[in-house]
Amino acid sequence: MIKLTIDGQEVEVEPGTTILEAARTLGTEVPHYCYHQDIGIDGNCRICLVEVNGNTDKLTISCKQPCGEGMDVKTESDAVVKARKGVMEFLLINHPLDCTICDQAGECPLQDYSYHYGSGDSRFVEQKRNKRKKVEFSDKVVFDGERCILCTRCTRFFEEVRDCRPIGVENMGGKSTITLGPNGPIEDPYQLNIVDICPVGALTSQDFRFKQRIWFMDFAETVCPGCAKGCNITAGAYQGKLLRFVPRRNPDVNKSWMCDDGRLSYDDYNITERTRGAKVAGADASFEEALAKIGELVGDGSGVAVLASTSDTCEELHAIRTWAGKVGVTHLWHGAETWEGDDFLKEEDATPNTAGAQRLGFTPVPTEAPSLRGLVVAGDCPVPPALLADLDFLVLQAPVAGELGEAAMVLLPGLTRVEKKGTWVNCLGHAQKVQPALEPGPGVREDWELWRDLAGEDWTTLKAVTRAMEAASGSSSDTPLVASES
Ligand code: SF4
Numbered sequence: 001m002i003k004l005t006i007d008g009q010e011v012e013v014e015p016g017t018t019i020l021e022a023a024r025t026l027g028t029e030v031p032h033y034c035y036h037q038d039i040g041i042d043g044n045c046r047i048c049l050v051e052v053n054g055n056t057d058k059l060t061i062s063c064k065q066p067c068g069e070g071m072d073v074k075t076e077s078d079a080v081v082k083a084r085k086g087v088m089e090f091l092l093i094n095h096p097l098d099c100t101i102c103d104q105a106g107e108c109p110l111q112d113y114s115y116h117y118g119s120g121d122s123r124f125v126e127q128k129r130n131k132r133k134k135v136e137f138s139d140k141v142v143f144d145g146e147r148c149i150l151c152t153r154c155t156r157f158f159e160e161v162r163d164c165r166p167i168g169v170e171n172m173g174g175k176s177t178i179t180l181g182p183n184g185p186i187e188d189p190y191q192l193n194i195v196d197i198c199p200v201g202a203l204t205s206q207d208f209r210f211k212q213r214i215w216f217m218d219f220a221e222t223v224c225p226g227c228a229k230g231c232n233i234t235a236g237a238y239q240g241k242l243l244r245f246v247p248r249r250n251p252d253v254n255k256s257w258m259c260d261d262g263r264l265s266y267d268d269y270n271i272t273e274r275t276r277g278a279k280v281a282g283a284d285a286s287f288e289e290a291l292a293k294i295g296e297l298v299g300d301g302s303g304v305a306v307l308a309s310t311s312d313t314c315e316e317l318h319a320i321r322t323w324a325g326k327v328g329v330t331h332l333w334h335g336a337e338t339w340e341g342d343d344f345l346k347e348e349d350a351t352p353n354t355a356g357a358q359r360l361g362f363t364p365v366p367t368e369a370p371s372l373r374g375l376v377v378a379g380d381c382p383v384p385p386a387l388l389a390d391l392d393f394l395v396l397q398a399p400v401a402g403e404l405g406e407a408a409m410v411l412l413p414g415l416t417r418v419e420k421k422g423t424w425v426n427c428l429g430h431a432q433k434v435q436p437a438l439e440p441g442p443g444v445r446e447d448w449e450l451w452r453d454l455a456g457e458d459w460t461t462l463k464a465v466t467r468a469m470e471a472a473s474g475s476s477s478d479t480p481l482v483a484s485e486s
């Protein structure tokens with residue numbers, strides 16, 4: 001371990017740790033543009049300069065300099081503050097003053113650093129440089145050359161993370177700009193990540209451009225519902241409508257990235273027509289009447305199967321299996337949905353909680369399924385047509401009933417994947433917390449509450465279900481079912 005002092009505080013770090021990273025461990029954020037935790041170091045923006053061992057003539061870039069034994073680092077000395085102001089003035093010389101119409105406003109390090117570290121006025125009286133604006137890099141990404149500060153995060157993302165070079169830097173000095181390569185528009189299926197990592201508004205998403213100012217939006221820190229990888233995301237909504245998913249860093253799952261398909265799937269959850277209230281034999285019913293009817297239909301559970309969705313949370317699945325166990329239903333199956341996966345993040349399993357369902361005892365529908373008297377579909381999942389043949393009754397609990405709803409003897413509402421709260425276990429075995437990004441509105445109850453009432457349990461909170469699930473199945477660090485508090 002290496003011992004050094006940063007702003008008078010002693011810190012011990014692993015050999016190879018940079019000054020910027022060591023400062024972070026003390027809660028000191030050194031400003032930076034070109035540095036990014038999940039891309040290699042370049043050291044081109046010079047805003048992360050710090051003073052080492054009292055050397056004020058030659059400041060050091062903290063993103064690249066490894067810590068040394070006994071170093072004395074200052075991140076806020078007079079020399080550092082003066083140098084930062086100089087870098088800010090240099091970057092802003094040609095940057096357009098268009099924050100009022102820029103999508104990055106509100107989440108822009110250039111804006112934030114101008115406020116914290118800039119000089120507050122400009123000595124620049126010359127004409128600002130003009131560069132290309134609104135260049136379509138693809139049908140997903142738009143580039144504004146005047147806003148670009150040439151940090152090269154975007155080009156390095158493709159080179160280092162995606163092993164391709166659809167864009168690069170052309171020309172030299174003041175004429176340098178990011179440009180498309182000879183093969184035309186960017187085709188990479190992870191390209192929207194460059195919009196997130198661009199530290200200014202030079203790269204914007206065709207999908208999100210001009211939709212909403214971020215300070216008017218509500219955000220939920222949750223998990224992408226698109227596939228079994230469970231990339232950590234922040235879901236952004238405005239007035240009950242989802243407007244975007246962006247990745248949230250988790251070094252063990254998705255680092256800072258997500259696939260474009262998962263990112264752009266947010267609109268699938270802005271459903272306009274949904275199941276509200278309960279129905280028995282096509283007629284409106286109270287929840288109590290509907291649950292009583294299910295009890296009557298299922299009887300002793302013989303010849304009945306449960307088909308649960310692998311987008312149901314572990315807590316919902318525990319409530320379902322508790323009810324099934326009490327009434328003697330022994331066939332606990334889970335649904336399946338697939339799409340094309342890849343070798344980076346995207347999994348072929350297009351549902352977020354298959355691992356959780358299997359840990360809780362749900363199995364895939366057998367190829368040779370026994371003939372059934374009744375089927376209880378719990379959650380949003382495709383139902384194999386063979387299961388529907390010769391049924392006496394069908395119970396369906398889902399956010400959107402579709403055609404299947406017409407065949408259901410009992411129909412109950414359900415939550416979409418972005419309205420759920422609880423735990424999903426991803427394909428790597430991580431139990432992750434899911435938070436609701438939207439409210440379902442009237443006539444919809446929490447899924448776990450419906451199954452709890454059917455099971456006759458007295459869980460009054462989701463936490464109580466989690467505790468009961470943990471007691472019944474165990475949750476260890478090797479096979480967690482319960483997300484750790486974070
Ligand atoms: S477009 Fe953005 S990420 Fe790319 S070099 Fe310019 S400022 Fe950096």
Ligand code: SF4
Pocket residue numbers: 224225226227228229230231254257258259260261262263345346347
């Ligand atoms: S890889 Fe899967 S979990 Fe990650 S963003 Fe894509 S769809 Fe969502």
